[in-house]
Amino acid sequence: MSELKFSKDHEWVRVDGDVATVGITDYAQTQLGDVVYVELPAVGKQVEQDKEAAIVESVKAASEVYAPLSGEVIAINNELADAPGIVNEAPTEDGWFFKLRIKDAKQLDSLMDEAAYTAYVEGLA
Amino acid sequence: MSADDPLHFTPLDGLHRALGAKLVPFAGYDMPVQYPTGILAEHHWTRSHAGLFDVSHMGQIRLDGAGAAAALERLVPADIVGLKPQRQRYTLFTDAQGGILDDLMVTNAGDHLFLVVNAACKTADLAHLQAHLAQDCRVTTLPERALLALQGPKAAASLAPHAPEAAALGFMSGAALRVAGLPCFVTRSGYTGEDGFEISVAADAAERLARTLLADARVKPIGLGARDSLRLEAGLCLYGHDIDTTTTVIEADLAWTIQKRRRETGGFPGAAIILKQLAKGAPRKRVGLKPDGKAPAREHTRITTQDGATIGEITSGGFGPTVGGPVAMGYVATSHATPGSAVQLVVRGQPRPAVVAKLPFTPHRYHRP
Numbered sequence: 001m002s003e004l005k006f007s008k009d010h011e012w013v014r015v016d017g018d019v020a021t022v023g024i025t026d027y028a029q030t031q032l033g034d035v036v037y038v039e040l041p042a043v044g045k046q047v048e049q050d051k052e053a054a055i056v057e058s059v060k061a062a063s064e065v066y067a068p069l070s071g072e073v074i075a076i077n078n079e080l081a082d083a084p085g086i087v088n089e090a091p092t093e094d095g096w097f098f099k100l101r102i103k104d105a106k107q108l109d110s111l112m113d114e115a116a117y118t119a120y121v122e123g124l125a
Numbered sequence: 126m127s128a129d130d131p132l133h134f135t136p137l138d139g140l141h142r143a144l145g146a147k148l149v150p151f152a153g154y155d156m157p158v159q160y161p162t163g164i165l166a167e168h169h170w171t172r173s174h175a176g177l178f179d180v181s182h183m184g185q186i187r188l189d190g191a192g193a194a195a196a197l198e199r200l201v202p203a204d205i206v207g208l209k210p211q212r213q214r215y216t217l218f219t220d221a222q223g224g225i226l227d228d229l230m231v232t233n234a235g236d237h238l239f240l241v242v243n244a245a246c247k248t249a250d251l252a253h254l255q256a257h258l259a260q261d262c263r264v265t266t267l268p269e270r271a272l273l274a275l276q277g278p279k280a281a282a283s284l285a286p287h288a289p290e291a292a293a294l295g296f297m298s299g300a301a302l303r304v305a306g307l308p309c310f311v312t313r314s315g316y317t318g319e320d321g322f323e324i325s326v327a328a329d330a331a332e333r334l335a336r337t338l339l340a341d342a343r344v345k346p347i348g349l350g351a352r353d354s355l356r357l358e359a360g361l362c363l364y365g366h367d368i369d370t371t372t373t374v375i376e377a378d379l380a381w382t383i384q385k386r387r388r389e390t391g392g393f394p395g396a397a398i399i400l401k402q403l404a405k406g407a408p409r410k411r412v413g414l415k416p417d418g419k420a421p422a423r424e425h426t427r428i429t430t431q432d433g434a435t436i437g438e439i440t441s442g443g444f445g446p447t448v449g450g451p452v453a454m455g456y457v458a459t460s461h462a463t464p465g466s467a468v469q470l471v472v473r474g475q476p477r478p479a480v481v482a483k484l485p486f487t488p489h490r491y492h493r494p
Contacts, residue, residue: 033350034165036444037419037451055473057421059164059354059444081419085165 004092005108006117007068009050012092013111015102020069023096024056024087027121032058035087040076040098047073047100049107054097056087069107071100135181136271136328137335144346152244154182157348164350168446171317171355172487175277176347177338184247185270185325186254188238190262197231197238200257202374202393204384208233213297213312216382217374218253223395223402224370225377226253228362230323232299232312239299239310241272241323243364271331276321276355278490279343284322287337291322296491305337313492316352318359318485320492357452358445360413360484366424367411367440367454375402376456378411409437410462413482414453414470420477421451422470428457429469429476436461439470447487457481 005013010028014021029035039055047053047067054065076098079086087095102108112120133154135141141148146157157179159167170176188197194205203216210233218226227246232239242250247266254264275284284291288304291311299312307330315321326334338344353363362368368377373395380403387393391400416422426439442453453470461468464483469476 033159034163036165036446037421039420057444059168059446060158060350062421062423088163 004114005068005111006114006120007050007066007111008120009066009068011065011068013068013108014092015108018102018105019074019099020071020102021096021099022053022068024065024091025117026091029088029091029095032056032063034059035084038080038084038087038097040080041073043073043076045073047071049110065097067100068111069100070103072103073098073100075099133182135179136331137179137181140332140335141179141346146346146348149349151349152182154244156182157346159348159350160346162345164348164354165446167345167347167351168354170345171277171319171347171351172447173278175275175279175283175321175341175344176317176351177335177344178274178276178347178352179271179335180274180323181271181328181331182244183272184240184242184244184250185267185272186240186242186247186251187234187265187267188240188254188258188262189236189265193238193258193262194233196258196261198387198392200253200394201229201231202383202387202396202399203231204386205231205238207384207386210235211294211298211300213299213314214382215297217368217379218250219374219393219395219399220370221394222370223373223375223398225364225368225372225374226250226370228364228368230312230314232310234299234301234310239325245365267325269328270325271328273324273326273331273335273338274315274317274321275324275338275344276315276317276347277319280319280321281492283338283341283343294322295494296320305334307334309334316359316361317355318361318487318489319355320490353441354443354446357441357443357454358447358485358487359489360454360486362411362454363441372411372456373402373407374399375407376409376411406459408459409456410459411440411454411456412462412464413484413486414439414442414455414468414479415482415486416451416453416470417478417480419450420472422453422472422477422479426453426455427471428455428479429471430461431467431469433469433476436468445486452482452486453479454484
């Protein structure tokens with residue numbers, strides 16, 4: 001399993017060849033609280049780095065999820081429709097949002113590794 | 126209330142922090158929005174057991190004097206003169222246009238009237254009362270008192286060992302009682318749709334009382350997040366959202382708060398408009414809305430007909446944990462206010478089907494002996 005990369009908007013990416021799995025971080029799910037609804041992009045949709053790609057709703061509010069990389073959505077996590085709480089329970093595993101085919105691997109350089117992201121989150125406190 | 130005003134803290138602030146609450150500014154107070162278990166668990170616990178809420182930010186006011194009930198009727202459309210000792214009523218401060226300045230609870234405490242008003246309105250409410258009632262009664266604010274709400278099907282059983290007399294109170298009644306030996310004013314009321322109590326206690330005794338109640342395994346602390354989802358499922362209005370000066374009492378579907386004598390005699394602000402709408406109908410009405418599917422529709426979501434014509438707006442909306450799906454309240458043109466009417470909610474630019482629903486979404490389970 002490859003290591004995770006992180007965006008400043010609190011998405012994570014796990015790269016396998018030219019496919020990236022995307023979700024929200026443990027910090028993000030803690031900040032949101034109980035997730036009650038996730039709206040995912042359609043398979044086949046082209047998403048752009050740092051542009052809105054999904055919606056995650058807690059009891060209190062709706063939040064945008066941004067695409068950490070550009071590419072075509074090739075799979076979505078249908079489990080979240082009936083059990084959005086998976087995002088709280090396992091944000092970086094079963095709680096993934098969608099997979100995309102990476103358009104430009106150079107964009108990976110703009111993401112943080114785990115140590116940098118941990119430091120970034122600590123700086124937000 | 127401006128952003129520059131200093132944040133206030135309730136007498137239970139230290140307890141909230143000790144319990145690991147997430148605190149957020151609300152109506153000028155640092156308030157617990159949730160505890161570590163989270164809003165969903167807190168909501169379900171309140172519906173199945175008992176939840177303890179700190180509502181000390183709300184305003185407590187007493188009116189003293191023989192003329193207090195008649196004087197208060199000049200500001201509210203409820204029958205206060207006819208309110209028997211120990212009985213409580215939900216009512217509204219109305220304005221000259223029939224709009225709503227605040228909603229409040231009034232209890233006949235025997236030798237005085239006891240009022241509970243919203244935190245965000247309490248300064249204005251106090252000024253309003255003093256301006257209009259001071260010549261007939263004494264208006265006293267009670268900032269040195271905390272207010273706890275104990276809500277849920279186990280509320281009565283968990284309160285009984287500490288206040289055996291509380292069992293005799295029916296829904297919407299109240300009395301001065303000792304709870305765990307502390308002098309309190311207890312009403313059988315609340316804002317969750319469940320049986321329960323609101324307990325007014327001296328601020329310096331509040332933490333002791335809260336800890337005593339929380340020592341019962343059936344009672345857990347509940348934050349404002351679950352308070353909001355509980356009251357929304359119960360179809361209860363949140364001031365500043367579902368009701369305000371732009372919504373009349375009749376539009377808000379709160380005609381039931383105007384008792385018979387007041388309908389006949391009026392004499393409250395906005396009576397001409399309110400009683401005319403009561404007789405002839407209002408152009409719009411507050412209704413429940415049940416979105417199809419699972420996407421919540423939030424406050425300010427536009428409501429349209431199936432043809433896309435705008436007929437109103439959501440005023441409270443979110444996820445109903447007990448319902449297990451999205452629920453909302455809002456105002457629609459009266460022509461579309463019948464339960465079962467098909468409408469659309471425009472969420473993130475997309476019209477999504479919804480249906481006008483009867484309120485409450487979750488049946489009330491009040492104690493009516």
